[in-house]
Amino acid sequence: MKDKGITVTKEKDMPEWYSQVALKSKLADYSRVKGTMVIRPYGFAVWQKIQDEFNKLIAKNNVENAYFPLFIPESFFKKEAEHAKGFSPEVAWIEKKTKDKERIAIRPTSETIMYDSYSRWIRSWRDLPLKINQWCNVVRWEVSDVKLFLRSREFLWQEGHCVYETEKECETETLHYLNLYKKISKDLLAVPALVGKKTEKEKFAGAKTTYGIETFTEEGKALQLATSHNLGQSFAKGFNIKFKGRDDKTHLPWQNSWGFSTRLIGALIMTHSDNKGLVLPPTIAPNQIVIIPILKKDSQNEVLKKARQLKSKLKKYRVLLDDNTSYSSGWKFNEYELRGVPLRLEIGPKDIKKKQVVIARRDNGKKESIKESQLLKTIDKTLNNIQVELFRKASKFLEASIINVETWNDFKKVSKDKKLIKASFCGRPSCEEEIKFKTSGITSRLELLNEKKPKGKCINCDKLANQKVIFGKTY
Amino acid sequence: MKDKGITVTKEKDMPEWYSQVALKSKLADYSRVKGTMVIRPYGFAVWQKIQDEFNKLIAKNNVENAYFPLFIPESFFKKEAEHAKGFSPEVAWIEKKTKDKERIAIRPTSETIMYDSYSRWIRSWRDLPLKINQWCNVVRWEVSDVKLFLRSREFLWQEGHCVYETEKECETETLHYLNLYKKISKDLLAVPALVGKKTEKEKFAGAKTTYGIETFTEEGKALQLATSHNLGQSFAKGFNIKFKGRDDKTHLPWQNSWGFSTRLIGALIMTHSDNKGLVLPPTIAPNQIVIIPILKKDSQNEVLKKARQLKSKLKKYRVLLDDNTSYSSGWKFNEYELRGVPLRLEIGPKDIKKKQVVIARRDNGKKESIKESQLLKTIDKTLNNIQVELFRKASKFLEASIINVETWNDFKKVSKDKKLIKASFCGRPSCEEEIKFKTSGITSRLELLNEKKPKGKCINCDKLANQKVIFGKTY
Numbered sequence: 003m004k005d006k007g008i009t010v011t012k013e014k015d016m017p018e019w020y021s022q023v024a025l026k027s028k029l030a031d032y033s034r035v036k037g038t039m040v041i042r043p044y045g046f047a048v049w050q051k052i053q054d055e056f057n058k059l060i061a062k063n064n065v066e067n068a069y070f071p072l073f074i075p076e077s078f079f080k081k082e083a084e085h086a087k088g089f090s091p092e093v094a095w096i097e098k099k100t101k102d103k104e105r106i107a108i109r110p111t112s113e114t115i116m117y118d119s120y121s122r123w124i125r126s127w128r129d130l131p132l133k134i135n136q137w138c139n140v141v142r143w144e145v146s147d148v149k150l151f152l153r154s155r156e157f158l159w160q161e162g163h164c165v166y167e168t169e170k171e172c173e174t175e176t177l178h179y180l181n182l183y184k185k186i187s188k189d190l191l192a193v194p195a196l197v198g199k200k201t202e203k204e205k206f207a208g209a210k211t212t213y214g215i216e217t218f219t220e221e222g223k224a225l226q227l228a229t230s231h232n233l234g235q236s237f238a239k240g241f242n243i244k245f246k247g248r249d250d251k252t253h254l255p256w257q258n259s260w261g262f263s264t265r266l267i268g269a270l271i272m273t274h275s276d277n278k279g280l281v282l283p284p285t286i287a288p289n290q291i292v293i294i295p296i297l298k299k300d301s302q303n304e305v306l307k308k309a310r311q312l313k314s315k316l317k318k319y320r321v322l323l324d325d326n327t328s329y330s331s332g333w334k335f336n337e338y339e340l341r342g343v344p345l346r347l348e349i350g351p352k353d354i355k356k357k358q359v360v361i362a363r364r365d366n367g368k369k370e371s372i373k374e375s376q377l378l379k380t381i382d383k384t385l386n387n388i389q390v391e392l393f394r395k396a397s398k399f400l401e402a403s404i405i406n407v408e409t410w411n412d413f414k415k416v417s418k419d420k421k422l423i424k425a426s427f428c429g430r431p432s433c434e435e436e437i438k439f440k441t442s443g444i445t446s447r448l449e450l451l452n453e454k455k456p457k458g459k460c461i462n463c464d465k466l467a468n469q470k471v472i473f474g475k476t477y
Numbered sequence: 478m479k480d481k482g483i484t485v486t487k488e489k490d491m492p493e494w495y496s497q498v499a500l501k502s503k504l505a506d507y508s509r510v511k512g513t514m515v516i517r518p519y520g521f522a523v524w525q526k527i528q529d530e531f532n533k534l535i536a537k538n539n540v541e542n543a544y545f546p547l548f549i550p551e552s553f554f555k556k557e558a559e560h561a562k563g564f565s566p567e568v569a570w571i572e573k574k575t576k577d578k579e580r581i582a583i584r585p586t587s588e589t590i591m592y593d594s595y596s597r598w599i600r601s602w603r604d605l606p607l608k609i610n611q612w613c614n615v616v617r618w619e620v621s622d623v624k625l626f627l628r629s630r631e632f633l634w635q636e637g638h639c640v641y642e643t644e645k646e647c648e649t650e651t652l653h654y655l656n657l658y659k660k661i662s663k664d665l666l667a668v669p670a671l672v673g674k675k676t677e678k679e680k681f682a683g684a685k686t687t688y689g690i691e692t693f694t695e696e697g698k699a700l701q702l703a704t705s706h707n708l709g710q711s712f713a714k715g716f717n718i719k720f721k722g723r724d725d726k727t728h729l730p731w732q733n734s735w736g737f738s739t740r741l742i743g744a745l746i747m748t749h750s751d752n753k754g755l756v757l758p759p760t761i762a763p764n765q766i767v768i769i770p771i772l773k774k775d776s777q778n779e780v781l782k783k784a785r786q787l788k789s790k791l792k793k794y795r796v797l798l799d800d801n802t803s804y805s806s807g808w809k810f811n812e813y814e815l816r817g818v819p820l821r822l823e824i825g826p827k828d829i830k831k832k833q834v835v836i837a838r839r840d841n842g843k844k845e846s847i848k849e850s851q852l853l854k855t856i857d858k859t860l861n862n863i864q865v866e867l868f869r870k871a872s873k874f875l876e877a878s879i880i881n882v883e884t885w886n887d888f889k890k891v892s893k894d895k896k897l898i899k900a901s902f903c904g905r906p907s908c909e910e911e912i913k914f915k916t917s918g919i920t921s922r923l924e925l926l927n928e929k930k931p932k933g934k935c936i937n938c939d940k941l942a943n944q945k946v947i948f949g950k951t952y
Contacts, residue, residue, distance in 0.1 A: 031594060035548050035581070040594050043541035043609060050542065066518035067525065072614055072631050073510050096583075097570040101621065106510070108571075108583070119506060119515050128803070134518060139547055139614065146576065156547050328603070 007340060011277050016221045017149075023271055024150040027280035027341045030267075037146045037155030041264065044341065045151075047288035048267055049158065053137060055190055056160065059182050063175075065133040065162060070115050072138075076105040078114035081240035085113060088207020094143035094155075108141045113208065113233075113259060116163050117241040126246045127167050130255060131175075135162040151268030152225070152477050159263035165243065165255045169234075172256035176232040179260040180213045183228035186262075191270045192283040192393040193217050194400045195227055196472060198448025203431035206259075210234030216447050216472075217396075218403045219272040222420025224447045224474040227269055228262035273396050274365070280342030281365055283392050284385040289322040291381070292343045294334050296350030297327060309349050312359065315378070319385075339364060344388050345381065365392060404472065413461055413473075417441040422474040424450075426467035428460035437462050437473070447472045482815060486752050491696045492624075498746055499625040502755035502816045505742075512621050512630030516739065519816065520626075522763035523742055524633065528612060530665055531635065534657050538650075540608040540637060545591050547613075551580040553589035556715035560588065563682020569618035569630075583616045588683065588708075588734055591638050592716040601721045602642050605730060606650075610637040615738075626743030627700070627952050634738035640718065640730045647731035651707040654735040655688045658703035661737075666745045667758040667868040668692050669875045670702055671947060673923025678906035681734075685709030691922050691947075692871075693878045694747040697895025699922045699949040702744055703737035748871050749840070755817030756840055758867050759860040764797040766856070767818045769809050771825030772802060784824050787834065790853070794860075814839060819863050820856065840867060879947065888936055888948075892916040897949040899925075901942035903935035912937050912948070922947045 008026065012019045024030050029045035041049065057067070073096070079086040089110050096106045109115060116134070124132060137160050145155045162179060166172040180197065187193045195215035205212035209231040216224045237243070238254040247253045274281040284290045295309040306325055313323045322343070324334050331348070338346060348360040359377055362369040365388050372380045404422045407413045416423050427433070427446065438445055440462075449469045456467045483501065487494045499505050504520035516524065532542070548571070554561040564585045571581045584590060591609070599607060612635050620630045637654060641647040655672065662668045670690035680687035684706040691699045712718070713729040722728045749756040759765045770784040781800055788798045797818070799809050806823070813821060823835040834852055837844040840863050847855045879897045882888045891898050902908070902921065913920055915937075928945045935942045 031597075033546050033590070034593055035546050035550055035590065036577075038546035038548055040546065041544040043543045046543045047541070049544075066522070068518045068521045069516040069524075069633060071508050071510050071513035071515065072616070073513055075510055095572040096618075097572050099618070102511075115508070115510065118509055122506075141547070143571075143574070158544060 007336060008277055008279055012220065020272060021150060023275045023280050029271070029280070030150045032148060037148060039148050039150055039154045044288060045267060048270070048286055049264060051286055052186065052190060052266060056186055060135055060162065063133070063178065065135050067136060068134045069136055069138065070112055070119065072109055074107045074109055074115045076107065078118060079107065081114065082208045082237050085208030092142040092144045094141050110140055110142050112136065112161055113163065113237060117237050117243060120165060121241045121243045124165060124243055124245050124255065127248050130165055130167045130245060131171065132165040135160055149477065151264055151271070157263050157265065159261050161259060161261040163257070163259045165257050167247070167255060169256050172258055173232055176213065176230050176258040176260070180215065180230040183215050183230070183262055187215060187227055188393060190286050191266060192389055192396065193227070193269050193273045194393060194397040196448055198450045198472065201434060201446040201449060201471060202429060203434045204446055206231045208233065208236060210236070214448060217269055217273065218400050218422055218474070222475060224422060224476045225269050225272065226476065227266060230260035231258055233257040233259060274392050275342065279340035281392070282342035282344060283389050284344045285389055287342065287344050288320065289343050290319045290385060291316060291321045291345045291347060292338045293321060293323045293347045293349065294331055295325060296331050296348055298351060301351035304354065305349060305351060308354055312347065312349060316381070319381070345384060363388060407461065410461060414441065417444050422447065422472050424470060424472055425461040426456035426458060427469050427471040428463055428465035429468055430465065433460060433463050433465070443475055444473050445476060447474050447476065482811060483752055483754055487695065495747060496625060498750045498755050504746070504755070505625045507623060512623060514623050514625055514629045519763060520742060523745070523761055524739060526761055527661065527665060527741060531661055535610055535637065538608070538653065540610050542611060543609045544611055544613065545587055545594065547584055549582045549584050549590045551582065553593060554582065556589065557683045557712050560683035567617040567619045569616050585615055585617050587611065587636055588638065588712060592712050592718060595640060596716045596718045599640060599718055599720050599730065602723050605640055605642045605720060606646065607640040610635055624952065626739055626746070632738050632740070634736050636734060636736040638732070638734045640732050642722070642730060644731050647733055648707055651688065651705050651733040651735070655690065655705040658690050658705070658737055662690060662702055663868060665761050666741060667864055667871065668702070668744050668748045669868060669872040671923055673925045673947065676909060676921040676924060676946060677904060678909045679921055681706045683708060683711060685711070689923060692744055692748065693875050693897055693949070697950060699897060699951045700744050700747065701951070702741060705735035706733055708732040708734060749867050750817065754815035756867070757817035757819060758864050759819045760864055762817065762819050763795065764818050765794045765860060766791060766796045766820045766822060767813045768796060768798045768822045768824065769806055770800060771806050771823055773826060776826035779829065780824060780826060783829055787822065787824060791856070794856070820859060838863060882936065885936060889916065892919050897922065897947050899945060899947055900936040901931035901933060902944050902946040903938055903940035904943055905940065908935060908938050908940070918950055919948050920951060922949050922951065
C-alpha cells in the first residue's frame with residue numbers, strides 16, 4: 003500500500019516524480035526492450051481523444067488520412083541532401099538478407115517515401131492541392147534512455163504532407179496547421195504554448211522554414227509540442243514532383259509537412275500534475291467524473307441504487323461508477339486522485355437523507371455538498387471552471403518564466419536559473435553554437451512572431467540583431 | 478483516357494483484373510520499396526470505417542486499446558518454442574549498432590512483447606480478465622511480390638490479447654471474437670465466410686486451437702479473413718504469467734489472441750467487383766451516393782442549385798456532389814463506376830421539369846427515374862437492397878463452390894477445378910503434407926464446426942477420419 007502513491011515531491015526530484023506519475027496513473031509503462039515504452043489503455047484513451055479531435059479539424063480543411071510504408075530505401079534519403087544529413091545518425095536499418103539489393107531504413111519521418119509516390123500521382127494543377135495525413139509509428143534509434151512519452155526510440159505521431167500550386171498557399175497553410183496545434187494544446191490539453199519560428203540552426207532538415215509551438219515545464223526545460231515546416235521546393239526538386247500549370251507550362255509545386263506526437267501526453271502530465279499524482283483537464287480525461295458510493299452494511303443497497311441513478315443522470319459526461327466492494331472508499335479516493343479524474347462525487351446514506359451529493363475537485367482539492375436539484379448545473383460549471391483554471395495557472399507560469407535580457411552577463415546569469423531567456427539575436431548558426439557551448443546547453447527555442455525587429459547588437463556577438471529569440475534548455 | 482478503365486476482364490486474367498481494380502479505384506498503390514504498398518485515402522477511409530465499427534464491438538466487451546513496442550528482443554521469441562519456430566523464417570532484424578547487446582526483431586505479431594508486460598501487470602484474480610487490443614503495423618519479411626492488400630511485407634492489423642482466470646471463459650471468448658469477425662465480414666463488407674477450426678498443421682505457432690473465417694474468390698482460392706487463437710497456458714508458462722487465485726494459491730492463466738488485417742479490403746474487392754471496376758456495399762462505401770448534375774450552358778445554375786438542395790436533403794447518407802465543370806457527365810459516370818460508389822443520382826434540366834431524379838445502381842446497372850417525393854424512401858430501400866443482394870449473390874457463389882467428395886480419385890479430380898473440397902480427414906499433419914504434395918498445393922482450410930464426426934476412413938490414408946475438413950488452394 004505504501005508505494006501506491008507518489009513517493010517523491012515535484013520540488014525535490016522532478017524527473018523521478020514525473021516518471022512515477024506516468025507509471026502509477028497507468029498511462030504508460032517501461033518495456034524490457036531498450037529505448038521503448040508501452041502506452042497503456044489509460045494513456046491510449048488520451049491519445050485516441052487527441053486523434054479524434056485533430057481528425058475533425060483537418061477533415062474540415064480537406065486533409066485525408068492514408069498509410070505509407072514503414073521502410074525507406076537508402077537511396078531515397080539521398081535525394082534531399084540536408085534531409086539525409088539531418089537524419090542519418092538516428093536511423094535504424096534492416097539487416098540485409100541475401101536477396102535484398104539495397105539497404106532499407108525504418109522511417110524516422112516519411113517525407114521521402116511519401117514524395118516518391120506523390121511524384122507519380124501529381125500531373126496537373128487539377129491534382130493540387132494534395133493534402134494527406136498519416137498516423138503512424140516512427141523510429142529514432144539514437145535514443146536509449148527512455149523518458150516516458152518524451153523520449154523513446156519509437157513513438158506514435160501524425161504527419162501531414164501537402165502539396166500546393168503556389169508559394170503563398172503553401173505558407174498560409176503551414177501557419178494554419180501551426181494554429182490548429184495551438185488550438186489542440188489549449189482547448190484539449192489546457193497547455194499554453196509559445197508560437198514561433200525555428201532559427202536557421204534548429205529548423206527541420208530540408209525545410210525552408212520551420213514553425214513550432216513549445217511549452218515550458220517546472221523542470222526548467224522547454225518542451226516542443228509540434229512543428230509545421232514550409233519545405234519550399236527542395237523536396238519537389240529531389241523527388242521530381244512536377245505539374246502542368248494553368249499556363250500549360252511545367253512547374254515545381256510547394257510543399258509543407260507538419261506533425262505532433264505522443265509527446266503531447268508528456269506535456270499534459272508535466273503541466274498540471276501535483277504531488278498526489280496526475281491531474282487531467284476535463285476535456286481530455288477518459289473519465290471526467292468518478293462516482294464513489296460510501297458503502298456501509300445496513301445501507302449498501304440503497305446507496306448503490308442511488309449511485310446508479312446518479313450515473314444515469316450524467317450521461318452527457320464520461321462517468322465511472324466504482325461500485326467495487328472489496329476496496330474501501332479511502333482507497334478509491336487515493337486511486338482516482340492518482341489517476342487524475344477531474345471530479346469525484348461521493349454519495350452516502352447521510353447524503354441521501356439530506357438530498358445532497360458531495361463533489362470534490364481534483365485540481366484544487368475543494369470539496370462541497372451540493373443539493374441534488376443543483377447538481378447538473380454545478381457539475382457543468384465546475385468542469386468548465388477546472389478547464390479554465392488549469393490553463394490560466396499554466397499560462398501564468400509560462401509568462402513568468404520568460405526573462406528579458408539585454409546583456410551577455412545577464413544571459414549567463416539567467417541561464418543558470420530554471421527560466422526561458424528572451425534576447426536579441428543575429429540568427430547565425432555559428433553564433434548559436436557558441437552560445438550553446440558557453441552556457442552548457444542553452445539552445446534557441448523560437449523566434450517570436452509578430453515582434454518588432456530589435457535594434458542594436460546580438461546578445462552574444464558584434465553582428466546586428468535581426469530577431470527576438472527565446473532561449474532555454476530543452477528535453 | 479483509354480487506360481482509365483479496367484482493360485482486362487475478370488474471366489480472362491483475374492490477377493491483373495484485381496490489381497487494376499485496386500489501383501484504378503485509388504484504393505491503393507504500389508510503392509517503389511520492394512514488398513510494400515501504399516494505402517491511399519480512399520482505401521484508408523474503408524479501413525477507418527472497419528476500425529470504428531470493430532472498436533465499438535470490442536468496447537462493449539470491455540476490451541481497451543493500447544500500444545506496445547515495434548521491437549522484440551531475440552530472447553523473447555525463444556520463450557515459446559513453437560512460436561519461435563513458426564515465425565523465425567519471416568522475421569526482419571535490425572542491424573546491430575555497437576552499443577546494442579541483443580539482436581532486435583521487428584514484430585511479426587506481438588504475443589511475446591505484450592506478454593512480457595502482462596507478466597508484471599497481473600498479480601491477482603482481481604486483475605483478470607485483462608483484455609487489450611492494438612491497431613498497428615506488422616512485418617513478415619519473406620514476402621517480396623506484392624498482391625495489393627493480400628500479401629505485402631508490412632500490413633496493418635488489429636491484434637487482441639486477453640488473459641482469463643478459467644479455461645472455459647477463455648474458450649468462450651475465443652469463439653466470441655470469431656463471431657465478431659463473421660459479423661464484421663457480413664454486416665460491413667457483405668462478404669460471406671466459412672467458420673471453422675484450423676487443423677493441427679495449419680494452426681497458429683504456439684496456439685492450442687486456432688479458429689478462423691475464410692471466404693472463397695473467383696480466382697479459385699480460399700482467402701483467410703481473420704483468426705482467433707485459444708493459446709491455452711503455453712505462453713503463460715513461457716512468460717511466467719501467474720496469478721493468485723480466489724483460493725489463495727498461485728495459478729497459470731488462460732490466454733487468447735485474435736486478429737484481422739487490411740486483407741479484409743482485398744476480400745471486399747475480390748468478392749463484389751466486376752469488369753467496370755470496384756463495387757462497394759453501401760455500409761462500407763466512403764461515399765454511398767454520388768450526385769452528378771447534368772450541366773448545360775443555359776440551365777447550369779438552376780441544375781447546380783437543385784443538386785445542392787438534393788445533397789442537403791440526403792444528410793443521413795455519405796454523399797458526394799461532383800459539381801466540377803471541367804469534366805463531362807459521361808467521364809464522371811465512368812469515374813464513379815470505377816470507384817464503386819453504390820448509387821448515382823443524375824439531375825438535369827428535364828428532370829427538374831418533371832420533378833424527378835434519375836438513380837442508377839452500381840451493382841446491377843439498373844437505372845430509373847424517381848419522383849422527387851418518393852426519393853428518400855426509394856434511396857433507403859435501394860441501398861438496403863444493394864447490401865442484401867451483394868451478400869446473397871456472394872453467399873450463393875460460396876455455397877456452390879464447395880464440392881463434397883468421398884474418394885481420393887474425386888479429390889484429385891476436383892483439386893484441378895476452381896473449387897473448395899469437403900472431405901473426411903484423419904487430422905494428422907503428415908497426412909496433410911502428403912495431400913499437399915500429391916495435389917500440387919491443396920491445403921486444409923477449416924475443420925467445420927457443428928458437423929457430425931464422419932464415419933469411415935480419411936480421404937487420403939487408412940486411418941479413421943475424425944473431422945470434416947474444407948480443402949483448397951489459398952493466397
